[in-house]
Amino acid sequence: MQRFLDERLRTYPRPGEEFISRKSRKHPTRYENIMKRLTKRYVLKAQVDRESDEVNEGELKEIKQDISSLRYELLEEKSDAAAELALLIQQLGDKFGKNTMRQ
Numbered sequence: 001m002q003r004f005l006d007e008r009l010r011t012y013p014r015p016g017e018e019f020i021s022r023k024s025r026k027h028p029t030r031y032e033n034i035m036k037r038l039t040k041r042y043v044l045k046a047q048v049d050r051e052s053d054e055v056n057e058g059e060l061k062e063i064k065q066d067i068s069s070l071r072y073e074l075l076e077e078k079s080d081a082a083a084e085l086a087l088l089i090q091q092l093g094d095k096f097g098k099n100t101m102r103q
Contacts, residue, residue, distance in 0.1 A: 028036070
């Protein structure tokens with residue numbers, strides 16, 4: 001009986017032996033192929049995400065620059081409009097001042 005059990009146990013590899021024998025095989029298992037594909041997919045997705053983040057950072061810098069330029073343009077237009085308004089007020093004052101003196 002003992003001999004039968006010994007022979008029976010020898011036909012099934014031990015957990016450690018099975019792991020070693022799989023590593024020594026030349027052809028990868030289905031599990032190994034799937035894991036390689038998943039790893040490649042993960043790495044490629046991470047690279048694409050990183051590249052799209054860099055594009056977004058560049059776009060954000062461009063938008064900030066556009067906003068800053070717009071701000072300075074608006075301040076310049078406001079200054080020009082204030083100067084023009086002051087000139088118009090002065091002209092109106094001059095006309096009304098002359099009209100009040102004539103009456």
